[in-house]
Amino acid sequence: MSGLDTLLQVRELRTVIESPLGAVRAVDSVSFDIRAGETFALVGESGCGKSLTALSLLRLLPDAARIDAGQVLLDGEDVLSLPEWRMREVRGARMAIVFQEPGTSLNPVLTVADQLIEVLQRHGAANGDPLGHARALLEQVGIPDAQRRLHEYPFQLSGGMKQRVMIAMALAAAPALLVADEPTTALDVTIQSQVLELLRRLQLERGMALLLITHDLAVVSEMAQQVAVMYAGQIVELAPRARFFSAPAHPYSQRLFAALPGGGEGRGRPLATIPGSVPALAQPFRGCRFAERCDRVRDVCRVRVPELIDVGDATRVRCHLYAPGQVPAAQPPTDAAAASVPADAPAGAARDEALLEVQGLRVHFPIRRGLFKRVVGHVRAVDEIDLRIASHRTLALVGESGCGKSTVGRGILQLLRPDGGRVLFQGEDLAAMPTGQLRTRRRHIQIIFQDPYASLNPRMRVRDLIAEGIDALEVVAEQTQCDPRIDAILAQVGLDAGMKWRYPHEFSGGQRQRIAIARALAVDPRLIVCDEPTSALDVSVQAQILNLLKELQSRLGLAYLFITHNIAVVEYLAHDVAVMYLGRIVERGRVEDVLGGPAHPYTQALLSAVPTLDPARRTQIIRLQGELPSPVNPPAGCHFHPRCPAASERCRIEYPQARTLPDGQVVHCHLYP
Amino acid sequence: MPFKPVILWTDALIFLLVAAIAALAWTVRRDEHLRAPWAKVARSRSGMCALVVLTAFVVTGLLDSLHYRPRLEGTGGAVNYGAEVRSAFDALADGLRTRTERTYSAPLATHAFSRESIERAHGTQAREYPRLRHGGAHLEDPHGERWPDVGRKTLAGAGLALALWTVLAMLLAALLAMRHREGIDGALSDLVHGCTEVPWRAMLLTAGALLAVAGPVWVLAGSYHVLGTDKVGQDILYQTLKSIRTGLVIGTLTTLVMLPFAVILGLMAGYFRGWIDDLVQYVYTTLSSIPGVLLIASAVLLTQVWMDNRPELFETVSERADVRLLFLCLILGITGWTGLCRLLRGEALKLREADYVQAARAFGVRDARILTRHLLPNVMHIVLIAAVMDFSGLVLAEAVLSYIGVGVDPSMISFGTMINNARLELAREPMVWWSLAAAFLFMFVLVLAANLFSDAVRDAFDPRMRSSWALPAALRPAQRLRAGSA
Ligand SMILES: Nc1ncnc2c1ncn2[C@@H]1O[C@H](COP(=O)(O)OP(=O)(O)O)[C@@H](O)[C@H]1O
Ligand code: SF4
């Protein structure tokens, strides 16, 4: 494949990390080619070595890591053998990198212009007017009002803007290859679609190659020409996009697809999961690294290391199934666990009795300034919202970050006392309840958080974590009943009773999330607020947690308020959905109705921005102008009017009251009579 | 009984502290979660070498904290005890304490530092350097014999040190062999090649270096003043060794006084916010905007006046000096808690929003419990780091305060009082340099060791360093990218 137009050739790259347990082979014999102007996607779950591969290419490894073997040929020149001072010229000028976290990659004490000009001068790319050049770069990456933004500091920019500035810096010296390591993972879907579009456009304009690292198959499907799947430090499949998405070859790739919610097969089906976890890389491998988790493992897999095998269509797979003489690989078998997860709860029955009814909920955070902490304004995080959840059902609350979703959850739980409105749980208003009385109601509503690493006190054993709620709410009459109960609940979430003596840091992300669920279940709640419980998890683990939540719901009759920004998860799990924008609900209704026929212009834009696997379902992206306004002084009238493509004069003045459409959707928009 | 034990206030607190540390070590040993960072400290080479040096200082200080009053001889039936409080260290170094000269003498000198008028046998007067009463008194011809004698004694001391060191090394090897259930030669070879997890070899070498200094000094001190004598003829080596206890007391007890204020107020301010926060912030802003030295000086002078008016409270001079030392610790603690408090308040502000605290609140867990179970354990590393980092600062602060006369009691030997006395000596011609140099050297070694050890502790406990694995991989390379451009 080393044709003339091959820009980057990676040959048998091996990167090891020194750790107390021995040398970890985080990148092991990785080889691939990237042609000029092409987008090459590297996918895989976290920890499989994607980022280290990228850092190795630029020789930006952390101190503990070193490149052990291999070649990285850029235009035929091995960058691994260059002295550091030459490498510094290659970085930026010929290969540039953009990182995941836009917030931490910019220097907080320098203005945008300072940082851009610095890069320009380093590569001798600055012409007579560096400021003008910097502005031109900002305009290229689609930053409106570039002249003003030049003199701002990173903290004055939103996440999407920062990522654009990072891209502008990476592009300053017109590199031939841009490495983007999860460039949109920290961003909202609407911003993500803008950044992806920007990357696509820049690539076309400049004929630049793009190495896109991501865990999101939908993003790959929209962006890439070539796909490489990494697992445990190795590339297990290399294929052109079309072939990869129509017929993934490696068992791991196949399972990844099956674990995705919203694959179109409908919601009754439980998601396929991949049992176990990525093996420790400090050991020498005698067989296939995926063997422990593979559903098609054979004897040979455990004793012989599979090589990359060419299977035609420019596709190569590291799997014994494709070895010459083997029976050709069949389609993945249907999931054996299919029968064990029950179908949806009966819909009609419980519909009408609301378990929780939120009316006009308002949470405002005062902004204090000056010596005497005078209140100078309010952040209107949640502004007059209405919600309704019946038992046995799931209400999804979707919206971009910063729109107030989590605050709604905290307001319902009375972790934040609302400034107005009522939170009726089984007819009783929690918001008006004194603290002492509230404590007795606490056991009915519980919460699960997004980050399983932050939601468990690292200094407490699992047993104590779970017992905390049981003790505080006096769930069991006697102390002796506490431990049997903990064991039973751990079993319910699929953990061993013996694990209760361990500390959280000994568990993987998915297991921790199970512990967090067990902690909530320990007090027999009726409603659980799930605040993005799967966003920090990999797809295969996400599938396990979603299955578990669904199973618990049908078994225990739980109601969920499911806060998320992942539309595919909503489609899979929820019965009803409410869309939030800037502290207000703009549309709510049944999932089929809202996702199938969004009525509000914001919902329409949001849904169109969601990347999808299926090219047929891809619609024209509705681009929103501008950024999410600040909730300190939201726009008058309809909050959405500055960005709404259909805004009229009336929208600027009058806040649209709720309107009910014929099929039961409730919309706040003047377009509907 | 040949003596009467005396427990001074600071002795009691010091031994309380030792007991607390022992208890803490016991719990840490049994809990692998707590043990992990300490194991990391134990792997740090500089940290453990510093610990060896610190141990030597601490042992001296502890010996110097076992106080008693000796029984007076020859008083017939009634048992009387001397007015002077001595310590176990004094008993060990009795020679150093009692062999005083008339006035200044240089290190290892045999003659006084200045000329004196001496009456000759035939009535004439001469001005010459008189022989010292003790320093080199055993020599017939000091001019010819002194240096060979010093050399011999140094060698003897070095031999002694070597013997001790070998015993130490063998003991250690035996211990390691027992622990790892292997032969003693295996353990020895591990030790020699430095392939043990805890850097035993480096620690052993440090101990060797200490012994190599201490051995010769020990032998020489029997017949010379190794570091000279001061104005009243007291041995400087004795003074510097006595200063160690004062420094340690100031460095540790002050922290002990300060911690409750800082921890309780800081956590409460951050967790409860509202008026509690306003109050705490008001107090520490006010406190920290008054110049510390002024506050300390006025407080010390007040206690001074108070103690002068109540001489009946103190049986001995030492008790009086000791109470003043304790007051100094209290005052330094009260003025010094604001920094840590501010730090803990910030941390508590962050932790109160942590998901696990929110989850506990969702269970209706009471505030006191959240504070003790969720907040306190998660800020302990900051407290620990602050305590070890503050130590050396406090040792230095004592020196400065005593120098300007608001530190410890003038009768109490400390680095500060030694330096204060040296003020005039430096102005003499020829200069008397050894007392200042000795105080400086000991203080420097103590502070350096403390700093190295606290660095190791901070590296092991600082969660930011520890989580560099979990940090977005982006952070570090991005910084390096920029660093490359600078
Ligand atoms: N600074 C580091 N020190 C030690 N191990 C690291 C470091 N960075 C990454 N690793 C390890 O290297 C492996 C690959 O990590 P990474 O390339 O970040 O994976 P990915 O980008 O696919 O999520 C993981 O096992 C990870 O724990
Ligand atoms: S080699 Fe074997 S274990 Fe590995 S992926 Fe293929 S079938 Fe599964």
Ligand code: SF4
């Ligand atoms: S009310 Fe007006 S501005 Fe708001 S969404 Fe509807 S059309 Fe757009």
Ligand SMILES: [Mg+2]
């Ligand atoms: Mg990564």
